[in-house]
Amino acid sequence: MTGFSAGKSTRQRRRPADASLVRVLAAFVAILLIAPASVAGKSFSAWGSAVAEAGVNTAAAEGCPIESPDGLSLYIASNRAGGTGSPDPNDIWVFQRESIDGPWGPAENLGMPVNSTFADYCPTPLRGKALLFVSTRPGGCGGGDIYLGRNNPAHGWSIQHLGCDAAGSGPNFPGGEFGPSLVETDEGTFLFFSSDGYEVGGDQDIYMSRQLADGSFGPATAVSELNTPQHDFMPNVRKDGLEIVFNSNRAGGFGMQDVYTSTRSSTSEPWSTPMNLGSNVNTAGNETRSSLSWDGLRLHFGRDGDIYVSTRSR
Numbered sequence: 001m002t003g004f005s006a007g008k009s010t011r012q013r014r015r016p017a018d019a020s021l022v023r024v025l026a027a028f029v030a031i032l033l034i035a036p037a038s039v040a041g042k043s044f045s046a047w048g049s050a051v052a053e054a055g056v057n058t059a060a061a062e063g064c065p066i067e068s069p070d071g072l073s074l075y076i077a078s079n080r081a082g083g084t085g086s087p088d089p090n091d092i093w094v095f096q097r098e099s100i101d102g103p104w105g106p107a108e109n110l111g112m113p114v115n116s117t118f119a120d121y122c123p124t125p126l127r128g129k130a131l132l133f134v135s136t137r138p139g140g141c142g143g144g145d146i147y148l149g150r151n152n153p154a155h156g157w158s159i160q161h162l163g164c165d166a167a168g169s170g171p172n173f174p175g176g177e178f179g180p181s182l183v184e185t186d187e188g189t190f191l192f193f194s195s196d197g198y199e200v201g202g203d204q205d206i207y208m209s210r211q212l213a214d215g216s217f218g219p220a221t222a223v224s225e226l227n228t229p230q231h232d233f234m235p236n237v238r239k240d241g242l243e244i245v246f247n248s249n250r251a252g253g254f255g256m257q258d259v260y261t262s263t264r265s266s267t268s269e270p271w272s273t274p275m276n277l278g279s280n281v282n283t284a285g286n287e288t289r290s291s292l293s294w295d296g297l298r299l300h301f302g303r304d305g306d307i308y309v310s311t312r313s314r
Contacts, residue, residue, distance in 0.1 A: 143176030179234030
């Protein structure tokens with residue numbers, strides 16, 4: 001009380017300036033409170049109503065869509081005719097276009113050794129003519145495993161298995177892996193994916209593995225803030241590492257599998273509580289393997305055997 005009384009006249013003389021400062025600070029705080037709706041530092045509109053991807057779908061089953069970093073290629077998995085055949089016809093295919101707004105050209109099968117006579121799916125194109133994908137071909141750790149392919153213009157594709165968690169040589173579990181997604185951050189380079197881990201046939205959870213100095217990947221750890229006792233799988237992380245999309249059949253959705261999103265303010269922070277993307281994207285059907293374009297403006301995903309896309313603007 002004594003100190004307050006002694007300084008009273010000084011504070012009264014400064015009150016107009018202080019009030020202005022308070023108003024400025026209040027406005028700044030209001031902007032910060034609005035920021036979470038702008039998706040971790042980037043201002044985006046809501047996702048628009050999803051539409052079937054023109055020139056991509058057939059009577060066969062298509063899924064696992066994802067754009068290349070430059071947005072001029074679209075990779076999918078499909079069991080359409082013209083693939084590598086039995087015992088499992090699921091192959092990886094790619095479409096090309098001349099511009100972001102241009103139409104997709106005809107589907108091209110990537111051929112062997114990326115594709116095999118076993119199931120090959122969940123492609124994830126990387127910079128430098130590289131491709132992450134999942135395959136059930138022999139020689140893995142159990143179910144479908146994550147592989148890395150590199151395309152040398154002179155020698156073609158080379159394929160590398162990422163190693164087994166049980167042997168301490170990589171992220172692949174005895175269960176099945178889905179949806180590999182690689183993101184470079186200030187904290188390092190991380191591989192996100194989903195797996196049923198050592199509980200083969202159990203619920204899928206989202207995992208993260210750090211890339212080591214020699215280029216290999218270390219043991220994977222569960223991303224606890226994204227997982228539930230239900231299926232949470234096929235994650236895809238935006239280029240800046242601040243937004244993730246994945247599908248889940250957790251309670252509160254529209255039907256079977258729905259697309260969810262989570263954000264974080266920096267790559268050193270935990271992910272926010274996942275949010276359902278709503279009726280513009282999700283339906284009573286199965287929405288699976290969603291993926292973000294590198295500019296964050298397009299969301300591709302599978303729905304009941306067809307490829308769909310939703311767009312937003314900055």
